[in-house]
């Protein structure tokens with residue numbers, strides 16, 4: 571890059587798996603969160619469609635549109651100079667024709683400037699993955715608990731608990747790897763199943779609620795920093811409570827305004843003595 575920042579690439583991410591170095595990934599949805607995540611040194615930023623829930627206030631990711639994803643991806647990529655930015659394809663944007671899926675994936679890269687796209691689903695996505703990769707679009711898979719299918723799955727439940735489900739996850743992961751994905755997210759899966767899948771795959775497996783036996787971890791920014799996220803799933807570790815810090819700061823501001831102790835003299839601009847005299851006449855207080 572012109573400013574000397576070394577951008578993380580798909581090959582850096584693959585090398586981390588080969589070297590046994592855990593890959594760090596976190597979501598971000600706007601310029602300030604992406605800037606903070608990048609400054610913290612995280613390898614990969616995911617513009618997750620979880621933005622529907624943590625930023626837009628929906629109760630699932632289903633209402634999120636391509637326009638929402640492009641808009642938020644643009645903001646994130648303006649901040650991320652080093653981290654590898656992956657953007658989610660939202661609900662139904664890749665379930666029509668392969669051409670439509672490639673076109674939408676291309677929009678996240680061409681308009682949003684993402685470096686890769688992520689899509690939820692198993693081996694049925696193989697033809698789309700192959701076409702995207704042929705078109706130069708790196709793809710991350712996402713299996714296990716796939717939130718866009720929450721109503722079909724009957725809720726946000728752990729997946730792959732029995733042998734049949736675990737084998738199905740492995741088959742999906744292998745088929746997607748053969749189709750060309752360069753990494754895969756495994757969500758809400760027993761740790762033992764994760765370990766088996768991570769061992770059988772050459773590509774990095776990034777877990778969320780999938781234990782420590784994979785090649786990296788991803789969490790939602792708002793959950794990690796405690797930013798107005800009401801539910802804390804078992805697999806989340808909260809490292810801060812910025813929601814409380816923000817609430818206290820805003821309440822302090824509101825109290826100061828009500829008491830007229832804000833703005834204080836140091837926050838106020840002053841007119842010249844001459845102008846004050848002309849405005850108010852001699853001896854008239856400015857307050």
Ligand code: KIV
Nearest residue numbers: 597618619620755778
């Ligand atoms: O949308 C999202 O944030 C995700 C993560 C949960 C992996 O897909």
